Amino acid sequence: MIRDLRVLKAVMIKDLKHYYRYPSGTLFLFIVPFLFTFLLSTMGSFVGGTLAKEYFYLRTGVENFFLYQILGTNIWIMAWVILEDIGTSIRNEQIKGTLEQNFLVPINKFFFLLGLSFAHTLLALLSFIVVVGSSLALVDLESLPRLFPSSLILLLGLIPLFGLGFVFSSLVIHLKEPYSFTHLINTFFSVVAGTYYPVHILPYWVQWISYSIPHTYLIDEMRKIIFSNQLVVELYGNTIILLSMGIIYMILGLRLFRFFERRARINGGLSKF
Amino acid sequence: MKPLVVKELTKIFELREGNIFSKRKREIYAVRDVSFDVDNGEILGLLGPNGAGKTTLIKMLCTLIEPTKGEAYIKGYSITKEAQKVKQNLGVMLTGERALYWKLTGRENLEYFAALYHLDPSWTKSRIDELLELLGLKDRENTLVENYSTGMRIRLNFAKALLNDAPVLLFDEPTMSLDPQSSRLIRSLIKELRDKGKTIILTTHYMEEADQLSDKVAIINYGRIVALAKPSELKVKVNKSKVIEIEGRGFERLEELNIKGIMKVDYKDSLLKVYTEDSRELLPKLLEFLIGKGVQVSNIKLPEPSLEDVFIELTGRTLRD
Ligand SMILES: Nc1ncnc2c1ncn2[C@@H]1O[C@H](COP(=O)(O)OP(=O)(O)OP(=O)(O)O)[C@@H](O)[C@H]1O
Ligand SMILES: [Mg+2]
Numbered sequence: 140m141i142r143d144l145r146v147l148k149a150v151m152i153k154d155l156k157h158y159y160r161y162p163s164g165t166l167f168l169f170i171v172p173f174l175f176t177f178l179l180s181t182m183g184s185f186v187g188g189t190l191a192k193e194y195f196y197l198r199t200g201v202e203n204f205f206l207y208q209i210l211g212t213n214i215w216i217m218a219w220v221i222l223e224d225i226g227t228s229i230r231n232e233q234i235k236g237t238l239e240q241n242f243l244v245p246i247n248k249f250f251f252l253l254g255l256s257f258a259h260t261l262l263a264l265l266s267f268i269v270v271v272g273s274s275l276a277l278v279d280l281e282s283l284p285r286l287f288p289s290s291l292i293l294l295l296g297l298i299p300l301f302g303l304g305f306v307f308s309s310l311v312i313h314l315k316e317p318y319s320f321t322h323l324i325n326t327f328f329s330v331v332a333g334t335y336y337p338v339h340i341l342p343y344w345v346q347w348i349s350y351s352i353p354h355t356y357l358i359d360e361m362r363k364i365i366f367s368n369q370l371v372v373e374l375y376g377n378t379i380i381l382l383s384m385g386i387i388y389m390i391l392g393l394r395l396f397r398f399f400e401r402r403a404r405i406n407g408g409l410s411k412f
Numbered sequence: 413m414k415p416l417v418v419k420e421l422t423k424i425f426e427l428r429e430g431n432i433f434s435k436r437k438r439e440i441y442a443v444r445d446v447s448f449d450v451d452n453g454e455i456l457g458l459l460g461p462n463g464a465g466k467t468t469l470i471k472m473l474c475t476l477i478e479p480t481k482g483e484a485y486i487k488g489y490s491i492t493k494e495a496q497k498v499k500q501n502l503g504v505m506l507t508g509e510r511a512l513y514w515k516l517t518g519r520e521n522l523e524y525f526a527a528l529y530h531l532d533p534s535w536t537k538s539r540i541d542e543l544l545e546l547l548g549l550k551d552r553e554n555t556l557v558e559n560y561s562t563g564m565r566i567r568l569n570f571a572k573a574l575l576n577d578a579p580v581l582l583f584d585e586p587t588m589s590l591d592p593q594s595s596r597l598i599r600s601l602i603k604e605l606r607d608k609g610k611t612i613i614l615t616t617h618y619m620e621e622a623d624q625l626s627d628k629v630a631i632i633n634y635g636r637i638v639a640l641a642k643p644s645e646l647k648v649k650v651n652k653s654k655v656i657e658i659e660g661r662g663f664e665r666l667e668e669l670n671i672k673g674i675m676k677v678d679y680k681d682s683l684l685k686v687y688t689e690d691s692r693e694l695l696p697k698l699l700e701f702l703i704g705k706g707v708q709v710s711n712i713k714l715p716e717p718s719l720e721d722v723f724i725e726l727t728g729r730t731l732r733d
Contacts, residue, residue: 142530149527153516160515160556236510240572243474243506244528245499404478407425407471 143250150254151261154228158262164220168266171216176208179335199337201366209274210365211334214293214358217263218300219325225255225304227317239409248400249393256301260294267293275365288371289364295378296357298385303353305392309399312408333358353384413488415580415611416450416473421482423468423635442468444635445482450611450628452579455602457626458615459723465635466615467507470584473613474504486580500530503581505573507588509565514558518549518568521557522575529576543571546601563594570598574605581605583614587621599625619719629719633727646722654721656691656698658684659711666705671697 158165183204184191192204201207232238241251267290275283307324311317331345332338332354338346349355360377363369371378403409425440443465450456458466471477473484475495483490489497505511512521519540526536544550547567557565570586583602587595602625606612616622622629623643630640639646663684669677673694676687688694691714702709 145527149524153524157515237513239476240511243504245496246528407477409476
């Protein structure tokens, strides 16, 4: 067990070093939420004119448009980066030729994948604290302490996201073409997950999709904590759903991964690109 | 049971070729019915032309590729059923420079893989120091691998294979693209490892390397082992030397050299090379002829057949065609 933890730590440190040495991808996480929020508020006042704020309040029950958008986009971009990075990291190692090397060692693959995820956890948490924390400090200093319970929920929501990331990584190994696939799906998620608007304004059948991905619950829960000061215990419904999604997506992701690993061993695909 | 036993190992790759409308299945027999074993303190050299199946064989032994048929045992553990145990007992170096993380330093690479090999942390540092020293990388240990030269990367890759001090070692073309000095270093290290009792397989394109290092050579062609023996025994099989080298003076007096059995003649200054199918039969006639023409012969050589001759004899191919 201690050996496995050491593997986990080594994978995590290796990935963090890669982030640190390819910094541009990381900057994305910190800047894009603000850009999107600016884009949306400009469009909102362009379309809604002087009544824009009022309409927004009527439909969402939230006065602070800026914070509402920052929460949505921050979670969405974070999920984007996680799904894309986990989804493509295996594929990228395959292209670079290092993937094989990780299959030459006597490790439990689960801890290898978990190590990948842990590097992302740190990054996700950091971006949440910086982006949401600085926004709160700027426009709603009183609510700043709510950053703590919302970070806890974030950690919980990361579990199904990682599971989904493993599903992505298996599909990417199979499809061989990483970015077009992840970009398409991630953009789609931004439309259905309630990133910019409440999910209930979507057509009924689209909401089915919304409620089957973790993004939606995570964003919803964040807003409830920050705007209505709800306690984590009051949100047990969402929390239970996130937890069960964590289990389901994790199992699905690991299953698929094992399946594609086996196929790669048969056709010699671990080193193909 | 010997530390490495291979039994009727076979790998058939299935490919789909053609365009989306008409895909045809095609089977490639990369390795066919290969069996051998290697003992403690023994080096088996796998010699074969491009595409012969050497890498596929190595990758099956280290569980990266699943065999279609057959079985192999590393320290008694089955490669198809006990992959983790097999990997614990293996040190593997696959071809090339791509096996390393280019955005990590030399030392960081070794630290990473040391953790993945479950090396005892109290031992890790000294082991890595030792290996970096051994391969002449100590003063560049903190350079990112992307800034290494090809030769340095290959040496680091070699060090990585030794990290876990495994009893069975597999090296796929360990000296490819190394300069003579680095090659010599790697070869002497491989010999030392053998003398310490390790069980070693190495693949190579270099005849001299196979000849110098291997206790046994397996010549592999189109996935099959066509010969397996000590280098000296293999050479005995090709008992006919095919060249006669004669040193002397007065070759310019020969207008023609027309004896039955001569295939080609080369001559430069004081050295005459005569190519033939069977030098032992030709030699007396040739000497008689030369002396009759007044040539002063000072030295005669019948070079030993090289492994290359054996190879050509057995496969009908040169190593690089
Ligand atoms: N993943 C794969 N899928 C399909 N065919 C493959 C695969 N890997 C190897 N082959 C085929 O198997 C045969 C043996 O290849 P292999 O790489 O083992 O040769 P090798 O002896 O290592 O050659 P080289 O000296 O060029 O390294 C070749 O015909 C090759 O095309
Ligand atoms: Mg090869």
